[in-house]
Amino acid sequence: MTPLLLCSILGAANERFLAGLAALPDSQAAQLQFAAAARTYDEAWHAGAKEPVVAQNRGRAHCLAGDKARAVAAFHDGLALAPWHTGLHADLQQLRVSIIPPDDRELWPPSSSFIRQRVSPLDRLLIACVASLMVTAGIIARICFGSRYAAKILLLAGGTGVLLVIGCAGESWREEQQEKATPIVVIATPDLILRTGNAAFYPPRRERPLPVGLEARCLARRGGWIRVRIGETLIGWLPADAVIILDHSPRFSSKSANRSAAGSPGFATTSGGYVVGSTGL
């Protein structure tokens, strides 16, 4: 799709969002506008307009249209691209507050590491440039001017910068691999009960149903059921057709996605990297 066409789709989505804001006194009309905006943002996203700001507006449009599950999914789509984006983190946090009851602390997802949330590739590039220049200056000072003290200081500072960059990159990579191993799952159906086994006759793991939009981590899949971890410790089974599975790993965004999805009954893969059940969420 050409950039011009993408811009026009995004422009249309923004216009519908603004129309929804203008129609706020009439909530139903506003929700219709927000739903239309959300659909257009989805279209733009899947067509290639993958920017953190687009993900942010997309998530907001879904939330205002009343679909909190898709809003959470949209924010996570953006965070998969830009884990350091503070706006996406702030929006997701606010949405979580509105989804998870205050007395249900065990449902809160564990926070990811500070480095991955704050240090962007641009920051790492800048630190690496400064460190490289310091090391170069240290070498020049030692070889050309015989200044041992200045060379020592510069090489020490530059070396620290290099180690810092390597450490940040390593930590980000490690967490990314960990997240790919356990994809995010978003509850999309109301009154969903977490069970101790992969069938409806197993007893509930907890009596209260799970709120729509709650995030979990997919640990395993069997038949039409998935084993999930909610929060730090709560582990149980959910029907796969009642959740949205956000799989951002390459195996689901390539041709192999269709093969792997076809291999497991009850799954289908959308172009956005979502794996959803047969209900066609």
Added chain:
Amino acid sequence: MFWTGKCLGILLASLAGVNLQAQTPAVKLADIPAVDRDAPDFYGALAKGSDRVSVTWTVDPEVVPLDGTTSLRLRIEPVVNPDEVRRPALMEMQEFHRLFQIEARGKERPGPEVVVFCYHLRPRQAGVLAIPSLKFRYYRPGFPEPRRFQTTYARSIAVTVTPAMKAPEVSTIRAPAAFFQLVPEPSTTVHVSPWAWLIPLGCTPLLALLGVILTRWLFPTAARRDRNGQISLARKALIALAQAGHDVAPARAVAATVIEYLQRRIPLTGKPRTTEEVLAALAASDWPEHRRTAVAKLLQRCDAARYSGSRDDAESLAAFAQQLIRSWED
């Protein structure tokens, strides 16, 4: 005749309930076979001896609008293990789910042998709705083995559901306040690969080489200046050695001058004063072995002249030191 006898037996047993309870050993839920514990409609309730367990519904309020909720309570008493009794999952029972939207709430313990489970019901239709009776099995240890599992029922009660109190309002959009605005797109977007930091680090050796070449080209006297610094240092040391003969303690002056020269020339770690300290510091540095040996020899001769009255005079020591420094700087 058989049935009459059996009924009589039961009657007598119930009349002598106290004695029977006294004879019945305390039974725990874990003592019951697992296959019986997981039986349908058994929620783990253990009766007290041969006492009956009663199960009753209470609903408050009994009249509820269609868009309202009412509290339903299931009272189970007397049981010896109120903490172990499991909550009946009404939300999974079709007859309940058809009439009400059910949410499990807390659990109450109004007495030592009583347990109350609370639910919130939201009716799905208007009219007089009957809360269905609930089949409830419990274990009665005071009875003979084949008849210990007894069944009782929570009797059905009625709830009157009136039409909705008011017409449904136009729903307001519930979302965080920050969501009610469009995030503007940034004027410039910088796309950086997560591995872009490897480029400057990988280019560092090349950059350093270019830097050295460029610096040598731009400042051709810089290296010479460094060399000049060393020559100046050596010149000062040679002058000081020449004047050592006029000192009160010439051997000490020669040693001090050489140590100061080495301190600035190498430089040495710490501030060595004695011969041993200087030799140790030299050993830690990259100063060549033959030079270290020469320094050791000079300092030992100085020490000998200072403390044991050897035949070395000021001139010979200064000459030896000057010779060493000249050989190092040539």
